[in-house]
Amino acid sequence: MKKLRLVALRLLQLVPVLIGISLITFVLAQATPGDPVRLIVGQRATEEVIAAVRQQYGLDEPIFVQYLVYVENLLQGDWGRSIAFRGPVLDFILSRVTPTLYLVVGGLLLTILPALLLAVIAAYRQDSWIDQLIRIFYTVGLGLPSFWVALVLVLILAVHLDWFPATGFGQTFGERLYHLVLPWTAISVAMTPILLRNLRSGLLDRLHADFVVSARSKGLPERYIFLRHVLPNSILPSLHLLGVVAVWTLGFAIIIEPIFAIPGLGQLFLRSILGRDYFVIQGLTLVFAMITVLITLAVDLLTLVVDPRVS
Amino acid sequence: MLGLKGLKRVWLIAAVGLVATGILGRTAAVTEAAAGEEVRLRLVTPYPVSTLDPIKSVAAGDIEILGQIYSRLLRRDVNFELQPALAESWEASDDGLTWTFRLREAKFSDGSPITADDVVFSYLRLRDQEDSAYGGAFQVIKDVVALDERTARFTLKHSAAPFLGSTEMFNAGIVPKKVVEALGDEEFARKPVTSGPFMVEEWRPSDRVILLRNPHYWREGRPNIDVIEWIEVPDENTRVSMLQAGEADVAREIPWVAVDQFKDSEEIIAPLNQSSVITTILLNHKDSLIQDLRVRKALAMAIDREGITKVVTFGYATPANSPLPSSLDYYYAELDPIPYDPEKAKQLIEEAGATGAKIEFMAGTGGSVWDQATQLIQDQLRTIGLDPYINPVDTATWWDKVTTADYQATVSWWYNETPDPDTAVRWALCGACGNSSFYTYYNNDEINKLTEEGLRETDPQKREELYFRIQEIALEEVANIPIWYKPYRNAMRSYVKGLFMNPAIQWTFEDARVEG
Numbered sequence: 001m002k003k004l005r006l007v008a009l010r011l012l013q014l015v016p017v018l019i020g021i022s023l024i025t026f027v028l029a030q031a032t033p034g035d036p037v038r039l040i041v042g043q044r045a046t047e048e049v050i051a052a053v054r055q056q057y058g059l060d061e062p063i064f065v066q067y068l069v070y071v072e073n074l075l076q077g078d079w080g081r082s083i084a085f086r087g088p089v090l091d092f093i094l095s096r097v098t099p100t101l102y103l104v105v106g107g108l109l110l111t112i113l114p115a116l117l118l119a120v121i122a123a124y125r126q127d128s129w130i131d132q133l134i135r136i137f138y139t140v141g142l143g144l145p146s147f148w149v150a151l152v153l154v155l156i157l158a159v160h161l162d163w164f165p166a167t168g169f170g171q172t173f174g175e176r177l178y179h180l181v182l183p184w185t186a187i188s189v190a191m192t193p194i195l196l197r198n199l200r201s202g203l204l205d206r207l208h209a210d211f212v213v214s215a216r217s218k219g220l221p222e223r224y225i226f227l228r229h230v231l232p233n234s235i236l237p238s239l240h241l242l243g244v245v246a247v248w249t250l251g252f253a254i255i256i257e258p259i260f261a262i263p264g265l266g267q268l269f270l271r272s273i274l275g276r277d278y279f280v281i282q283g284l285t286l287v288f289a290m291i292t293v294l295i296t297l298a299v300d301l302l303t304l305v306v307d308p309r310v311s
Numbered sequence: 312m313l314g315l316k317g318l319k320r321v322w323l324i325a326a327v328g329l330v331a332t333g334i335l336g337r338t339a340a341v342t343e344a345a346a347g348e349e350v351r352l353r354l355v356t357p358y359p360v361s362t363l364d365p366i367k368s369v370a371a372g373d374i375e376i377l378g379q380i381y382s383r384l385l386r387r388d389v390n391f392e393l394q395p396a397l398a399e400s401w402e403a404s405d406d407g408l409t410w411t412f413r414l415r416e417a418k419f420s421d422g423s424p425i426t427a428d429d430v431v432f433s434y435l436r437l438r439d440q441e442d443s444a445y446g447g448a449f450q451v452i453k454d455v456v457a458l459d460e461r462t463a464r465f466t467l468k469h470s471a472a473p474f475l476g477s478t479e480m481f482n483a484g485i486v487p488k489k490v491v492e493a494l495g496d497e498e499f500a501r502k503p504v505t506s507g508p509f510m511v512e513e514w515r516p517s518d519r520v521i522l523l524r525n526p527h528y529w530r531e532g533r534p535n536i537d538v539i540e541w542i543e544v545p546d547e548n549t550r551v552s553m554l555q556a557g558e559a560d561v562a563r564e565i566p567w568v569a570v571d572q573f574k575d576s577e578e579i580i581a582p583l584n585q586s587s588v589i590t591t592i593l594l595n596h597k598d599s600l601i602q603d604l605r606v607r608k609a610l611a612m613a614i615d616r617e618g619i620t621k622v623v624t625f626g627y628a629t630p631a632n633s634p635l636p637s638s639l640d641y642y643y644a645e646l647d648p649i650p651y652d653p654e655k656a657k658q659l660i661e662e663a664g665a666t667g668a669k670i671e672f673m674a675g676t677g678g679s680v681w682d683q684a685t686q687l688i689q690d691q692l693r694t695i696g697l698d699p700y701i702n703p704v705d706t707a708t709w710w711d712k713v714t715t716a717d718y719q720a721t722v723s724w725w726y727n728e729t730p731d732p733d734t735a736v737r738w739a740l741c742g743a744c745g746n747s748s749f750y751t752y753y754n755n756d757e758i759n760k761l762t763e764e765g766l767r768e769t770d771p772q773k774r775e776e777l778y779f780r781i782q783e784i785a786l787e788e789v790a791n792i793p794i795w796y797k798p799y800r801n802a803m804r805s806y807v808k809g810l811f812m813n814p815a816i817q818w819t820f821e822d823a824r825v826e827g
Contacts, residue, residue, distance in 0.1 A: 034707025038714070040361040042369030043725070044738060045444040046745050052441040084361050085516035086497060092516060151548060159555045166556040167549060261355075261544045261553065263518040271359070271517050271545065276707045 080279030107187030138193035381484020427457035631793035
């Protein structure tokens with residue numbers, strides 16, 4: 001029951017959050033200099049043509065009128081029209097969800113698994129050469145600019161060695177995995193260190209905790225101690241960080257997708273900001289905000305499952 | 312120690328899985344290529360497609376694809392000469408006011424015939440519709456009527472030398488009247504019925520357009536390409552990687568450094584075809600500092616165009632001498648540009664009392680080229696006693712500032728969609744032609760007058776004089792500071808033959824083929 005109430009509460013909170021975010025992005029986007037219409041009809045178009053097209057999109061109205069119209073349409077399920085592609089926003093967003101979903105979910109798996117593995121190794125072999133090596137990895141990983149990592153990966157593994165495709169997103173499941181190896185690696189290199197460092201210190205704390213020492217003294221097998229006592233307790237503090245990492249990875253799509261020419265939400269987002277495609281910016285902001293809230297909610301629910309103290 | 316072994320096993324499985332998917336994915340790709348006999352080309356371009364309706368846009372991404380899907384009355388062949396297209400013949404009255412075009416038997420991509428009614432419909436919407444993006448050149452048309460199924464007659468308001476050439480422009484493509492009327496503009500723009508060498512299979516906005524060979528295209532045996540994937544890839548390095556990795560066959564706008572890298576390559580060629588692009592420094596003539604002719608002259612003298620061109624474009628571009636693109640008719644090749652003379656420039660700045668004056672250079676973040684050029688210019692202007700600083704802005708902001716005269720100087724470029732200089736002069740040098748000389752607000756009454764004379768004059772000899780005079784005046788008054796003429800920075804795999812881009816930014820896909 002309590003869990004249900006938490007979920008309901010969180011979903012209710014979504015409403016003011018979305019209203020606030022949409023209002024802010026609406027005002028910010030329109031306050032930024034630049035006219036989407038000029039960019040799409042081209043530099044040679046006359047002022048009259050530009051005015052005529054602006055009118056078609058209702059861009060000649062005062063901004064608060066535009067916002068009210070937008071909200072009214074939104075409530076009826078109409079997300080507005082893309083100025084740059086002259087069609088409904090929701091269609092464009094939906095058509096690009098899949099690649100981003102693959103990218104983010106795969107990227108997260110390739111972040112969580114190595115982070116967990118390396119953290120366990122590092123913690124159990126504290127201060128050994130392998131621990132030092134892992135430390136070097138995450139220090140360097142934290143310092144490397146991710147777009148640079150992505151470019152180097154493409155240059156070496158795709159262009160020179162020809163092991164993986166440099167860009168794109170395949171048709172079949174197998175093709176997609178193949179195409180996403182490099183982008184996933186780029187995400188993993190950027191995100192694993194963050195999680196890894198946190199997990200390692202969490203594990204170290206627990207490994208020397210009193211309850212673990214007493215479990216050991218009882219002669220319990222190490223494997224049992226690890227799975228039953230060390231892991232659940234040390235994962236807890238990292239769970240919230242995982243939520244943050246997940247949201248970052250989503251935002252990361254904006255950097256990664258253009259480099260690998262993946263036709264996902266990130267590329268659309270970048271393109272719509274540069275093109276001042278107001279209603280696409282608006283729609284994507286809402287989608288990203290909703291996903292962020294949902295991820296936070298998922299983390300809270302996971303915490304509930306792992307930690308019996310939370311109620 | 313616990314579980315480390317088990318975890319190692321997981322790692323191993325993951326690694327094996329990864330490699331296996333790699334191999335599977337690769338095999339799939341290879342078999343597909345071997346089994347299909349269709350000729351498929353993948354073009355990567357930074358320029359987004361925003362519409363497939365020929366009249367709705369004059370942006371580069373649209374111009375380039377519109378030319379592939381709509382036939383016009385005339386066309387330009389691989390030598391850039393005008394040739395019959397949908398019109399198999401035409402004649403003009405002696406006064407040049409009446410033009411009669413005889414159409415050949417041709418079909419739209421849905422198999423329906425292209426008639427004079429479609430021509431009339433296409434030209435009227437091009438001229439009259441309020442969202443026709445670039446209808447200026449067609450306002451000279453007084454009337455256009457269908458005399459019969461296959462004859463269309465145009466009457467002009469006054470004689471106009473560029474008229475015949477303008478029937479080849481990308482936005483004068485012929486659209487099917489019935490289909491446009493039935494679907495409405497918006498629906499038509501998404502999935503059009505076309506008249507050109509290619510038709511549209513699918514358009515995924517902000518991703519790609521898939522073009523198929525139009526089986527009803529009027530030119531026998533053309534095109535040889537079955538499918539073109541027209542892919543939007545904003546990042547220039549990504550476009551180069553795709554070309555190198557064999558994931559693209561043709562790439563538009565690659566960096567100069569990549570052009571240089573490919574010069575000895577056997578697999579990738581960068582043909583460097585002549586373009587109508589001119590790179591120039593726009594000066595805001597409404598600005599109190601720039602208004603002073605001495606200051607403008609000094610700016611022009613302070614800039615080492617040869618040096619900048621060499622450094623930024625690796626010497627692949629040519630320093631510009633005239634304010635008009637070098638590919639245009641009546642381009643004044645012998646015109647002497649203002650010489651590089653920093654000493655004299657410094658003196659002029661002193662005379663104008665502008666020593667130490669701040670001058671803002673706005674830099675559009677459209678690519679590394681502009682940053683680099685702007686920085687070099689900044690250094691050179693310092694040596695003549697000015698205090699230049701750079702204001703980087705994104706493209707959308709750039710346009711906002713330029714069109715509202717909220718800038719002092721900026722490096723920019725433009726091109727012309729036809730070889731006729733009329734539209735070029737109206738765009739860049741005429742102060743009374745709607746966009747205030749590319750928003751430099753340069754306004755010279757004589758040029759404005761000569762522009763109108765040049766449009767009406769039909770004697771080539773006399774036209775040449777008029778346009779030479781325009782170029783002289785604009786250069787002398789430093790309307791703007793032309794820097795270089797650049798060839799196209801396009802590259803392709805060497806198995807693509809016969810493909811290039813003409814100065815009117817049109818690809819020759821219909822004459823291209825794939826070998827080997």
